[in-house]
Amino acid sequence: MSKIRVDGRTMALSHPTRLAMYEQLLAVEEMSTVMLQKSTGVTRYHLYHHLQSLEKNGLVENHRDEGRARWWRVTERVPLSPVASNDWIGNIPEEVRALLEAGAAIHYIPVVGDSRDTAATKKTLDGMAVLFDVQQTPITLMPNGILVIGPPKRS
Numbered sequence: 317m318s319k320i321r322v323d324g325r326t327m328a329l330s331h332p333t334r335l336a337m338y339e340q341l342l343a344v345e346e347m348s349t350v351m352l353q354k355s356t357g358v359t360r361y362h363l364y365h366h367l368q369s370l371e372k373n374g375l376v377e378n379h380r381d382e383g384r385a386r387w388w389r390v391t392e393r394v395p396l397s398p399v400a401s402n403d404w405i406g407n408i409p410e411e412v413r414a415l416l417e418a419g420a421a422i423h424y425i426p427v428v429g430d431s432r433d434t435a436a437t438k439k440t441l442d443g444m445a446v447l448f449d450v451q452q453t454p455i456t457l458m459p460n461g462i463l464v465i466g467p468p469k470r471s
Contacts, residue, residue: 324373325394334366346389415465426461
């Protein structure tokens, strides 16, 4: 099975909530956490989860705190057209595309630590597949995590 290699910024912007947050921040000089939460409609926990992903990949920053307010702004402008126009789909290997078209899901497992921790996590997942006698799903090592393509759901 071929592996999908994606840079962290592309991966971060592949989630619709993060993409929407990034687009909102592109349109303004800055937004507070409360303003972002109201505009996206997600819980505070999920908002910070998405902001951390964008921040970790150098797309946004928390540039000032005033009282309890945290203010966010874009630190790197990246072109959004390939993500929006689905041009990247042509680069996916055929067997992976077939899995996705059959209903497979993509999951990103964040791994705190360095590349050795990510590799150790992959080794653990491989060992669990052997231990439980299940077919290993395609796994790709990513910056700070592992990308897993889950098997299609069976009806």
